[in-house]
Amino acid sequence: MPRIFHFTKFSLRDFIVTAGPPVIVVLALCFIAYRLIDPAPPKHVTISTGQENSAYEEFAKKYAAMLAKQGIQLSLKPSQGSYENLQRLNDPQSGVDIAFVQSGSTDQAEAERKGLISLGSLFTEPVWLFIRDKKNITQLTQLKRLKINVGPEGSGVPQLFRKILSVNGVEPDDLTLGTLENIPATVQLLDGRIDGMVFSSAPDALLIQMLLQTPGIKLFDFAQAEAYTRRFPFLTHVVLPRGIVDLGRDLPPKDYHLIAPTATLVARGDLHPALVDLFVQAASEIHGGAGWFRKQGEFPTASYTEIPVARDAEKFYKNGPPFMQRYMPFWLANVFERMWVVIVALGALLIPLSRIVPPLYVWKVRSRVYRWYGQLRTVEQAVEEVPPEKRTEVYSAQLARLNEIEEKVNQVSIPLSFAEELYGLRSHINFVRKRVLWLMKGQEAVLK
Structure with missing residues (x-):
């Protein structure tokens, strides 16, 4: 033998x-093709989030954890909010690849001109107007001569709140608008140095959870919410159900009507298609469940956004993840797809x-x-x-x-x-x- x-x-x-x-x-031809035909996705991506302890920041951390499993490092870059995020996306020198942007921050023509794409709407983020209980405010016209914090200009809320005030016949000069970030504004609200504060966020934010349970602080009820959605198409009418915060203590004690833009994941048009797939799949896991203002599977979606939806994201919402990614690891499926x-x-x-x-x-x-x-x-x-x-x-x-x-x-x-x-x-x-x-x-x- x-x-x-x-x-x-x-x-x-x-x-x-x-x-x-x-x-x-x-093998040499394969290697050359691998390097030249649709280059591999970058291993590092930067996302512009929001203020400290905001829902944007918390969700971005979840995205970072999910992308890390696929070998992609996602760096978080804090911002004042939606408006600053949009500015960073429009500036190639900012180093930002993707960001959370609130609906109504731009229009379709401007987004197409800047080469922006939407990866879908993620969740509704209602406009929360918290006021000291002693003021007994039931209409926005009663805000005149009060001190209301609307946040820094980069958050996008000041522009939105001014639009809301304008349709109520209230001019910005009729009240004092503060520009503090949410945490300092909350401290002043609890100390009685301001009469109220307004910001837009998903209910997951810890700040909202706290304010909804703080004695002496009342949430404003937008009783005319449906009318606002007719005046501003980018807004939706949502209801905060009675007892959703704490059933035992019956918090809140009634249904509250709120107006809500939607948070959208927006990227530059040159974002690698493989990364689009990863972000959309991560969004489906993070935002796909039921919540205070959404049913199971309602989000993420290609609807509720004025920014053109990326082709790969739209295919995902219609047909689910790509065939190969259902049965292969991301890196292997990406090689075959490319x-x-x-x-x-x-x-x-x-x-x-x-x-x-x-x-x-x-x-x-x-x-x-x-x-x-x-x-x-x-x-x-x-x-x-x-x-x-x-x-x-x-x-x-x-x-x-x-x-x-x-x-x-x-x-x-x-x-x-x-x-x-x-x-x-x-x-x-x-x-x-x-x-x-x-x-x-x-x-x-x-x-x-």
Whole structure:
């Protein structure tokens, strides 16, 4: 058995020598295509979030954790809010690739001109107007001469709240609008230094949970919420159900009507398609459940956004994740999705290669036998063309040469399937030796 293995192991060597160059060419083409055809997605992405402890920040942390499982590092860049996020997306030098943007912050024509794409609407973020209970405010017209914090300009809320005030006939100069961030404004509200504060956020934010349970602080009820949605198409009418915060304490004590824009995940148009798939799938897991203002599976969605929805995101909302990503790890599915054109082309190339390589392999193995036939032919020519006076010397020399050839041929190892050629060579060596010996006897007879 060891000797059999000694023979057969050379077939692998010959196969590697024969098939190696075509395989190397194919692999080189694959590598070049991998680098040039739809480059690999970047390993680092930056998302612009929101203020400290905001819902944007909390959700961004969840995205970062999910993308980290796929080898993508998501860096969080705090901001004042939606308006500043939109400015960063419009500025290529900001280093921001994707951001949370509130509906109503831009329009379709402007978004298309800036090359922005939406990855879908994620959740509604109602306008929360918290007021000190002593004020007994039931209409926005009663806010005149009060101190209301609307947050920094970058949050987008000041612009939205001014629109809401304007349709109520209230001018910004009729009240004092503060520009503090949410946490400092909350401190002032609890201390009585301001009369109220307004901001827009998902109910998941800890600040909202706290204010809804704080004695002396009341949530404003937008009783005309449906009318606001008719005046501003980017707003929706949502209801905060009675007891949703704490059923035992009956908080809140009644249904509250609120107006709500939607939070949208917005990116630049050059965001890699693979990253679009990752973000949309992450959004489906993070925002797909039921909540205070949404039913199971209602979000994320391609609706409620004035920014054009990315083609890959729209396909996901219609058909689910791409076929390969359902059954393969992200990195492997991404390679196949990027390389499918090359794979098809290489498949077509492998068909003729599969017909060329076997004959080359056979030729390579047999060449180790056939090259000795050249040596035999040299011996035959030497004994045929020698002058009579040198025949004895040449015959002896060629006979010694034949012995050397036979010794080396006996050391040749080839696969057993090609043994016929090897034994044929040995018989032919013996045939030439017999001929040389016969010529030597004839020469000796002549000399006698």
